[in-house]
Structures are given as structure tokens and as C-alpha cells.
Amino acid sequence: MSDAASAPVSPSTGLGVLHLFCKPTPLFDGEALVAAVKAAETAGCMVVTVAMLGHKADVAVMAMHADLRQLRALQTGVQRSGLEVVDSYVSLTESSEYAQGLPQEMIDARLYPTIPPQSKDMPAWCFYPMSKKREAHANWFTLPYDQRKHLMHEHGTSGRKFAGRIVQYVTGSTGLDDFEWGVTLFAVHPDDLKEVVYTMRFDEASALYGEFGAFYTGIVTPVEQLVSQI
Numbered sequence: 001m002s003d004a005a006s007a008p009v010s011p012s013t014g015l016g017v018l019h020l021f022c023k024p025t026p027l028f029d030g031e032a033l034v035a036a037v038k039a040a041e042t043a044g045c046m047v048v049t050v051a052m053l054g055h056k057a058d059v060a061v062m063a064m065h066a067d068l069r070q071l072r073a074l075q076t077g078v079q080r081s082g083l084e085v086v087d088s089y090v091s092l093t094e095s096s097e098y099a100q101g102l103p104q105e106m107i108d109a110r111l112y113p114t115i116p117p118q119s120k121d122m123p124a125w126c127f128y129p130m131s132k133k134r135e136a137h138a139n140w141f142t143l144p145y146d147q148r149k150h151l152m153h154e155h156g157t158s159g160r161k162f163a164g165r166i167v168q169y170v171t172g173s174t175g176l177d178d179f180e181w182g183v184t185l186f187a188v189h190p191d192d193l194k195e196v197v198y199t200m201r202f203d204e205a206s207a208l209y210g211e212f213g214a215f216y217t218g219i220v221t222p223v224e225q226l227v228s229q230i
Helices: 030-042 068-080 104-111 145-160 190-200 223-229
Strands: 016-024 046-052 059-065 083-093 124-132 166-172 181-187 210-212 216-220
Touching (some): 030 046, 030 068, 030 223, 046 223, 068 083, 083 181
Antiparallel strands (some): 016 083, 046 059, 046 216, 083 166, 124 181, 124 210, 124 216
């Protein structure tokens, strides 16, 4: 393989983020899945595995790495273990345009986060994609910057009320996937997930301008334990 074909493919700042939603095939090999996750971690990937609830998927794999090739290698390993990827999401960590003026350590925390959260055990998990509307009566992108910043500050204030109960990762996917952002929530209790999403939907930035994709919900589970549940 040429050097160009194996050279890292990385964002100029931040990390690549991959969500895989999977179902087992008759060829599923639990040991192979464990090996794929461990190989990715050895290569520097942060990986979270999730036992999913409902019909959409049985397993979720969330991973972050600066090199998209490493995320692709993990995806290959997951598929070769006999899991079928039934849905996925590709995004990048980012610092919002409304974060201008924040201390550098806060910006770095958004660009280079750690998964799973280290502050507290948060086994409840969900993911959903979202965009801002471009409709005639509600076009987010025609609003003046100062108005958008004010609305996002209000939205952020609502979210900060859940500090200690929720850790949120908002990753950018404009030009990378079907929506503009992917939102991943880790929570202490499953009803924390319900309450934070319900509360924040009343903010104008969400109530008037938000569009949401499918929600995926599950339980953060170490891969060695997860394979025994499939």
C-alpha cells in the first residue's frame, strides 16, 4: 500500500466521530467483536458499546479518533464479526460559532472530549440527529447572528440545569451526513434523557427551528458483557 493510501485522514482540529447501529447475523462471533473493539482502542480510538433497546438495532458502537482511517478499520472489524450495520452516523467534534470568547480550555473540551464521561457513571444513553429549519416561516439561517447567539444561549442555559445528570456531545455533520448535527447523551437515569429533551424542546431555538431524526436508546455496556446478551 502506498504512503498516500495509508496516510491519516484527519480534521484540521477535533476528532472524527462514528456511530454504528447493528444487528447480529447468523455468523455473529462475539470474540471477533471484542477483538475488533480492543484493536481499535489499541490504535487510540475511544470506543463505547451500547446494548440497544427496541427494534431499530441491537448494538451501538460509538467511537472517536483523529484519523478517519482508524474509524473505518473499526467499522470493518465490527462487520467482520458478523454484525450488520443497519444505520450509522458520521460527524466531527466541533466548537460552536457561538462559543467565541469562551476560555480555551472549554473550547478544547468540545474539540477533544473523552467518551464515556469520566465524571460519573452514566449508563443511560441515546443518540439523535438534528438540523435547523430552512422553511419560509422559520429559516434559522436568515436570522441575524446576534439573534441566533441569543437563542442558543437560552438553549444552553436550559441544558446546564441538568449538570451532573446529563453529559451531552454535539458533533457537527454538515456535509458529512443527512443532518447538521449528531447529539449523543449519557445520563445517570433513563428518565433524565426524557426530561432534558422535553425541557429543551420548549426553547425557541428548538421549538421553532429544530428538526429531529430517529432516536436510538440503550444501555452503556462493556463489550465483553455485551456479546453475551446478543
